[in-house]
Amino acid sequence: MAESAVSAWTDDRLEQLKQLWADGLSITQIGNELGVSRNAVVGKVHRMGLPKRQSPIVRSDKPVEPKKRKLSPLAAQEWDRNKCSWPIGDPKSPDFKFCGERVEPGRPYCTTHCAVAYTNMRNTAAA
DNA sequence: CCCTGATTCGC
């Protein structure tokens, strides 16, 4: 009989809990003092209805915030297959974009850049 | 990566 497992929070621990909590200690500190896990402290505290302090984080009710569609700059506007994906400007530049011109049927790039790619490739290879 | 606290699940 008597001391049947102090598994639960007895008045003694509750006293320390409230004291440390009211003292301004953090759950981790209180748990460390009482020798319990911080989960046990916060769990008990929450259950008791003691005033909490931090964390305005609201887990309840926040499935998914419909983030407003970000306006795509210009760099990857229409990635259609009939758009010339020829790089314009510097690839390291923020305003880097693609040609966006209409490509010839069967051509990966527009007629202009297709010819450039060909000339460049053949010219380089030949050189 | 550290800390904080809250909420939720399982026992």
Next chain:
DNA sequence: GCGAATCAGG
């Protein structure tokens, strides 16, 4: 109801 687990934020 307790404790741990998990999530979420600074």
